[in-house]
Amino acid sequence: MSLAFTGNNEAEVIALPHPSQHELEIGLLSDAAHTSPKYLYDAVGSVLFDAICELPEYYPTRTEASIFTQYMSDIAHAIGPHSTLIDLGAGNCRKAARLFPLLHPNQYVPIDISIKYLEDAVQRLQQRFPYIEMTALGLDFSKPWTLPDEIRSDKRLFFYPGSSIGNFEPSHAHAFLRHLRSECDADGGLLIGIDLIKDHDTLHQAYDDALGVTAAFNLNVLRHINQILGSNFDVQQWRHHALFNTSHSRIEMHLEARTAQTVTWKNMHRHFLPGEKIHTENSYKYSLDKFLALLDSAGFGHAQYWTDSNNWFAVVYAKA
């Protein structure tokens, strides 16, 4: 008697090494204190980010979704057949799940630094799509990384939605894209979402919403740091600050000290003056031309793109 294949019941999960305390300490002890945006994403941060995506002020998620709704068949046609969908910064995996019925991947590889959150999401998704082999990876993209051997190497499609590439300095974005290019075989490609430059009020409101969800998302980094370092940041002593830096074409998020205070951990401490800031995130905004040039210089010679009617956001498919 032979048993029929009933699909995959459980996704494989490959976790991440513990976060580096050293990297955080260097940033906190710098004259201009700063932390990498990756520290925004612990289990609470991932939920707050999902809430941000539902806010009326936060246009990127719904604008990108509307581009996919309008052009899905064109996009699927441009991509053609491929076998492995690699989702960079997958979070709740919802954006990729929308692609499954059109792209029919055999293998789905969601990657996120917030691995606990990702794990729950991918296990639910595996139940819905038992015929797709799923492997969730905890990875920190700010460090050198490669995919494990078990990830099929033919026809890889990298999916990097939401303009998350905006977190990289442009030179790092270039290096990251080059790396993706090197991880693609001849039939591989990259489907990426890019937030475009637009009026500053719209930009600013998206990062300083009326309900204060983005403020909570930003402040949560202090709780996360306390967890990693055993430090004693008092969240109440800080306020959220977001601005559009025109000369760098980026939104910046900062946390501003309400009062003078000294934060301590292990045998270390950092004194903050009232009004002093910790720079927690950059979110670069591109013109379409600049981004297409960046892709080209990273070795993705053929790009096709789709935008919304306001030209607020672009979805780009790039091939070797």
Ligand code: AVJ
């Ligand atoms: C996940 C990096 C695309 O920059 O818009 C949202 C993160 N920060 N609100 C962005 C974020 C504040 C988001 N990315």
